[in-house]
Amino acid sequence: MILRQRVDAARVGHLATTRPDGRPHVVPCCFVLVGTTVYSAVDAKPKSTLALQRLRNLAATPVACLVVDHYDEDWRQLWWIRLDGGARVLEAGAEREAALEALAGKYPQYVDARPPGAVVAVDVTEWRAWP
Amino acid sequence: MILRQRVDAARVGHLATTRPDGRPHVVPCCFVLVGTTVYSAVDAKPKSTLALQRLRNLAATPVACLVVDHYDEDWRQLWWIRLDGGARVLEAGAEREAALEALAGKYPQYVDARPPGAVVAVDVTEWRAWP
Numbered sequence: 734m735i736l737r738q739r740v741d742a743a744r745v746g747h748l749a750t751t752r753p754d755g756r757p758h759v760v761p762c763c764f765v766l767v768g769t770t771v772y773s774a775v776d777a778k779p780k781s782t783l784a785l786q787r788l789r790n791l792a793a794t795p796v797a798c799l800v801v802d803h804y805d806e807d808w809r810q811l812w813w814i815r816l817d818g819g820a821r822v823l824e825a826g827a828e829r830e831a832a833l834e835a836l837a838g839k840y841p842q843y844v845d846a847r848p849p850g851a852v853v854a855v856d857v858t859e860w861r862a863w864p
Numbered sequence: 865m866i867l868r869q870r871v872d873a874a875r876v877g878h879l880a881t882t883r884p885d886g887r888p889h890v891v892p893c894c895f896v897l898v899g900t901t902v903y904s905a906v907d908a909k910p911k912s913t914l915a916l917q918r919l920r921n922l923a924a925t926p927v928a929c930l931v932v933d934h935y936d937e938d939w940r941q942l943w944w945i946r947l948d949g950g951a952r953v954l955e956a957g958a959e960r961e962a963a964l965e966a967l968a969g970k971y972p973q974y975v976d977a978r979p980p981g982a983v984v985a986v987d988v989t990e991w992r993a994w995p
Contacts, residue, residue: 749880
């Protein structure tokens with residue numbers, strides 16, 4: 734269907750989480766949708782505060798929201814698709830390895846620079862689309 | 865400075881809020897930065913559930929996070945800028961009118977289709993940038 738095709742084709746999404754103190758947090762991210770799970774690697778500066786914020790957030794509130802959208806100056810062409818679901822942090826193991834394979838299949842940039850850190854898995858339970 | 869220029873030039877941002885139940889929520893949005901306040905109109909389907917979700921969220925947790933970013937297949941060109949701050953919902957009044965003027969100044973699309981609904985104002989207190 735067109736929603737799935739648009740999500741699969743998107744090169745970047747925006748992943749929102751909730752900070753431990755309740756404030757919202759959002760970052761752009763590369764991702765891949767496998768079945769009904771979104772996978773995203775924490776690939777930038779794994780030891781930095783910035784990269785770890787979303788992991789701290791998910792430890793407190795294990796839920797995430799990913800939006801994929803298209804901007805165009807012709808506003809009749811605008812669309813977005815939002816995927817919500819529970820989130821897990823994969824530090825190691827077979828699912829993380831499979832996710833990294835899928836990410837490298839979508840992004841050639843990952844083939845020679847495999848992300849060393851955690852992978853966020855969002856088990857999507859709700860799709861919303863506009864318009 | 866370059867951060868300000870990038871935010872001013874951006875045509876779309878992504879605005880995250882926290883739902884009353886603590887789950888995160890994010891939508892793409894048009895916005896304008898005036899001084900240290902980000903303004904964004906709730907212009908799509910003002911009576912729909914979708915458009916009102918962010919207003920319900922802000923009533924419960926009056927804090928927002930806007931990210932502006934650039935995607936490029938050359939990942940050395942990636943950047944993002946994140947603006948955090950307290951959020952207010954302007955239903956009427958002079959500040960809302962001035963915000964709509966500023967939005968129409970940035971987006972010609974608004975000139976003949978002035979948003980009828982609320983304006984979200986985010987008083988930015990923190991800037992984060994990557995890389």
